[in-house]
Amino acid sequence: MTVSVFQQGALIFTEGDPPDCAYLIEEGRVEIASERGGERVVFDVLGPGEVFGEIAVLDAERRTATARALTEVRLLRIERGQLIERVEQSDPIVRQLLRKLLTRYRSTVAVLRGELESRRDDEEHDSDRGAIAKISLEAALRAALQGGEQLELRLQPIQEVATGRVAGYEALIRWHHPEWGSVAPDRFIQLAEETSLITVVGAFVLREGCRALSALRARSHDVFVTVNVSARQLEAPDFVATVEGVLSESAVDRRGIKVEITESQRLDYARVAQAIDALRGLGLSVVLDDFGTGFSNLSHLHRLHFDAIKLDRSFVRDMGRDHRAMAVVQAIIAIARALGAETVAEGIETPAELEQIRALGVRYAQGYYVGRPVPLAALL
């Protein structure tokens, strides 16, 4: 930031000028005024610590007022690029709100000037609606997480292929909204990831997963429960502490909890490796979910100390009709075996698919053919 000094009475910028920077007042006083039908209207007089000229910079429109030094002033210039970069890096909802405020400001100025033209176009209207829908979804999710009764885990059986017995369950979150009905996890998990709500969702899922495990263990002593953790959760600095906190609330056997980490482009392997080691340090097992679709970059695979891989549904679907897909599946299974990891195939929808993975020596099978996700109560 550079410092500019203006003498008393000097013009800092004039109404109609193109914007290049905003200013922070270090010393002195600045008057913000405008011409209205030949008359000068003073909007504001600003002093040290205050910022002006930011609106035109943010929405890249001409200055709507004139700034003049009332005394000698020292100003820090905030360059347009610095501001724009920060706005572009901000949360999408904050960005949308900012755009909205700017639009509102501009129309207010237009009304004050008696111009009253409409600045809105349809596109703007649509993106407003999108942002508003998102905000109300986020508010509803926040409320649901506080109450807890709209959120529920469904448990989908995971079968041990060789014996046919149910060895464990994957916990899948469900949200039943009183008015909207059920909201798909894909939709609200992504939203939760854009905010810090994912940490709360994650804690809820783990807590309920532990509760389900305790209940299921009363009937079957070595059953396990898997819970999903998204990339954004792993990134949070308090991730491991949150997991540890939830685990210490119950006396559950930690070896019965497996954490599924979805492959993701947004995480680098070092981060994932760290998270895997921390989770295993807490006594949990780690499964690489949707294996083959993301970071199963061979050059880093040996550094990830996972316990199992879950073959993505797309491989299971394709391997029956494409011998190249089958070859890839065989290679993945061989890698997992060589690394001492267990294998799970997801998306098993037909007896033929189950037979195929049996022939390949995959340890566990999951999918609609084995069983749909059901509430815990249905299993007790």
Ligand code: C2E
């Ligand atoms: P995922 O972890 O890959 O979960 C498997 C998804 O496939 C589930 O959808 C499940 O219901 C569905 N599925 C299971 N068997 C079959 C099958 O035979 N055929 C087909 N076509 N689909 C099958 P769901 O429950 O809608 O979850 C979607 C995704 O949402 C999950 O994908 C996971 O990424 C995310 N998710 C779900 N619950 C949680 C959670 O508690 N935490 C986090 N972070 N993510 C979750």
Ligand code: CA
């Ligand atoms: Ca999963």
Ligand code: CA
């Ligand atoms: Ca999956």
